Amino acid sequence: MARLRSRAQLRMSALFLAATLAVPACGGGGSKEAKDAKPSNTVLQNKGSDTMVNVAQVWAEEYRKVAPNVEVEVSGGGSGVGIAALLKGAVDLANASRDIKPSEAEQASKNTGKSPVGFNVGADALAVYVHKDNPMSEITLVQLTDLYAEGGKVTRWSELGITIPGVKDDTIVRVSRQSSSGTYEFFREHALGNRDFRLGSRDLNGSKEVVELVGTTPTAIGYSGMGYATADVKMLKVAPKAGAPAVAPTIAAVHDKSYPLARSLHVYTLGQPEGAVKAYIDWILSPAGQKVVEDAGYVPVAAAGNATGALATEAPAPGAPPAPAAPQPKP
Amino acid sequence: MSSVPSPIRIARAERSRAAVLAEKALEALIRLSGVSAILFVAAIFFFVLKEAAPVLFSEGFSLGQFLFSTEWYPTSANNVRYGTFALTVGTLSVTALAMLIAVPFGLGAAIYLSEFCKPRLRETLKVVIELLSAIPSVVWGFVGLTVMSKLIVNATGAPVGVNVLNGGIILALMSVPVIVSIGEDALKAVPDSFREAGVALGATRWQLVYRVLLPAARNGLLAAVLLGVGRAVGETMAVLMATGHAVHIPGSLLDSVRTLTANIAAELGEAPSGSDHYRVLFLTGTLLFLITLVVNLTADFVVRGIRRK
Numbered sequence: 001m002a003r004l005r006s007r008a009q010l011r012m013s014a015l016f017l018a019a020t021l022a023v024p025a026c027g028g029g030g031s032k033e034a035k036d037a038k039p040s041n042t043v044l045q046n047k048g049s050d051t052m053v054n055v056a057q058v059w060a061e062e063y064r065k066v067a068p069n070v071e072v073e074v075s076g077g078g079s080g081v082g083i084a085a086l087l088k089g090a091v092d093l094a095n096a097s098r099d100i101k102p103s104e105a106e107q108a109s110k111n112t113g114k115s116p117v118g119f120n121v122g123a124d125a126l127a128v129y130v131h132k133d134n135p136m137s138e139i140t141l142v143q144l145t146d147l148y149a150e151g152g153k154v155t156r157w158s159e160l161g162i163t164i165p166g167v168k169d170d171t172i173v174r175v176s177r178q179s180s181s182g183t184y185e186f187f188r189e190h191a192l193g194n195r196d197f198r199l200g201s202r203d204l205n206g207s208k209e210v211v212e213l214v215g216t217t218p219t220a221i222g223y224s225g226m227g228y229a230t231a232d233v234k235m236l237k238v239a240p241k242a243g244a245p246a247v248a249p250t251i252a253a254v255h256d257k258s259y260p261l262a263r264s265l266h267v268y269t270l271g272q273p274e275g276a277v278k279a280y281i282d283w284i285l286s287p288a289g290q291k292v293v294e295d296a297g298y299v300p301v302a303a304a305g306n307a308t309g310a311l312a313t314e315a316p317a318p319g320a321p322p323a324p325a326a327p328q329p330k331p
Numbered sequence: 332m333s334s335v336p337s338p339i340r341i342a343r344a345e346r347s348r349a350a351v352l353a354e355k356a357l358e359a360l361i362r363l364s365g366v367s368a369i370l371f372v373a374a375i376f377f378f379v380l381k382e383a384a385p386v387l388f389s390e391g392f393s394l395g396q397f398l399f400s401t402e403w404y405p406t407s408a409n410n411v412r413y414g415t416f417a418l419t420v421g422t423l424s425v426t427a428l429a430m431l432i433a434v435p436f437g438l439g440a441a442i443y444l445s446e447f448c449k450p451r452l453r454e455t456l457k458v459v460i461e462l463l464s465a466i467p468s469v470v471w472g473f474v475g476l477t478v479m480s481k482l483i484v485n486a487t488g489a490p491v492g493v494n495v496l497n498g499g500i501i502l503a504l505m506s507v508p509v510i511v512s513i514g515e516d517a518l519k520a521v522p523d524s525f526r527e528a529g530v531a532l533g534a535t536r537w538q539l540v541y542r543v544l545l546p547a548a549r550n551g552l553l554a555a556v557l558l559g560v561g562r563a564v565g566e567t568m569a570v571l572m573a574t575g576h577a578v579h580i581p582g583s584l585l586d587s588v589r590t591l592t593a594n595i596a597a598e599l600g601e602a603p604s605g606s607d608h609y610r611v612l613f614l615t616g617t618l619l620f621l622i623t624l625v626v627n628l629t630a631d632f633v634v635r636g637i638r639r640k
Contacts (some may be wrong), residue, residue: 080601153377180601
């Protein structure tokens with residue numbers, strides 16, 4: 001029996017060996033051809049915010065048409081992951097849906113001797129999502145705090161005066177983000193007043209996942225970028241406090257700053273950008289790059305003054321005056 | 332070794348000095364590979380602990396809080412707390428459920444394959460089971476996130492399908508192939524003379540399995556179960572996707588949990604190296620290491636206890 005078994009194993013491993021040998025052989029051939037076609041290929045590494053990863057990917061694809069010899073490799077992971085990679089010098093550009101922290105900037109100058117420079121490349125409204133069958137239409141920041149923050153007491157929809165049709169157990173399913181996410185930190189700072197999240201929320205690893213889970217769960221509530229809305233979810237209007245007018249997350253409301261959970265989207269570089277990195281950022285800030293932002297459901301920046309400066313502690317609104325040391329992008 | 336070899340030895344060996352040296356070198360190499368396993372384990376433990384150690388003596392960190400608090404707030408703006416109790420409970424609950432499902436199925440399949448199955452069917456089954464263990468864990472995660480979670484919502488009416496039950500079933504499916512392969516080998520290793528003696532004494536097939544083979548293969552079967560436990564405790568990607576990732580002591584099978592491994596995977600990328608958060612994550616790794624060590628040692632003692640009887 002032992003002999004039979006080993007023969008079967010031998011057959012299997014031969015099969016796997018053949019497969020593993022075949023795969024890199026194909027891949028190797030392809031990349032070699034590509035290398036021959038474009039000898040001076042520049043590769044830029046771009047990592048960070050999950051909120052911005054879709055936009056960043058379209059930027060990379062569109063930019064390939066403008067500058068065929070520049071390849072931008074985009075990955076997500078969260079604003080914190082992108083900034084951490086930038087501080088180590090592992091990436092050229094970090095996307096962040098929050099401002100860089102003073103401690104992070106300090107770490108960067110300690111590691112590399114350069115300080116990070118930020119560019120305001122767009123704006124986003126952080127939408128509060130519920131299932132489409134949920135009759136709720138607006139929520140206050142106070143209610144959000146009762147729901148999400150540590151020490152908050154609200155656990156059932158009935159406590160907010162909401163009855164969801166066809167649901168027996170109306171325990172609220174809180175959907176949140178992993179702690180490396182810029183969305184997580186922005187929500188904690190601006191919706192919860194920097195109080196900690198109550199434990200027990202489902203902490204998902206992506207903006208899209210939050211909307212998907214809310215879309216399949218009638219008793220769920222979650223927060224994510226407004227660009228991720230689908231037909232299964234509803235965006236709530238948000239009021240700063242009870243009695244104040246509730247505002248829907250729209251482009252106009254982000255521009256006039258009436259929506260309470262609006263934020264800027266940034267791209268950070270280590271030191272002043274040069275060469276291909278500078279050209280890429282200039283293109284992002286050009287009308288073509290900003291059209292991508294708009295098409296993805298986010299808010300493009302106003303025409304002038306796009307740099308947010310290295311150490312900005314407050315999220316500047318789109319069109320905020322540039323920090324003194326920051327570069328003026330070419331129009 | 333003396334520089335002038337005695338003529339007698341040369342006559343006996345009839346080999347050049349080079350051949351003798353080569354053999355010595357080969358022997359040393361083989362010995363080194365034997366010892367290397369110990370070296371690697373010790374080195375891994377040392378480096379993980381070395382990354383973690385500074386936080387043990389830092390202000391504001393207490394080992395009691397780390398082990399027994401359920402409050403995990405590594406990035407809090409005003410009150411950082413590192414309590415991993417909920418994560419440990421998450422790991423243990425998912426693993427326990429997985430073993431509850433996987434051990435009966437795995438050992439049952441191993442007994443069937445080794446004792447009751449026709450040879451041709453056995454070869455087919457073994458190939459399929461080995462294929463099952465070759466499925467990458469992220470694919471299992473997908474199955475948990477999409478297929479299994481919908482099934483669970485439909486069957487139980489739970490609001491969310493990613494929970495202990497989902498993670499437990501996925502981990503059970505991942506550990507069964509390990510338990511079957513090793514368990515079957517252990518049963519096969521029982522000498523045929525045991526079976527022949529049993530049959531000669533008039534034992535039925537079931538009596539043979541229950542009274543003769545299981546006690547004789549006990550160590551091997553325990554090793555099979557332990558490897559299954561190891562796979563379940565250490566699994567990261569699949570549980571990250573299937574358990575809901577909520578820091579929470581589960582009250583029922585339908586609650587979401589977060590495991591130690593998933594927590595490390597989700598947070599190590601963002602933690603700046605050298606920060607307290609980074610070191611606490613390494614300490615969590617040490618904790619995982621100790622949990623598996625305790626499981627293995629306990630099993631070892633249990634086996635020795637049985638043997639002494």
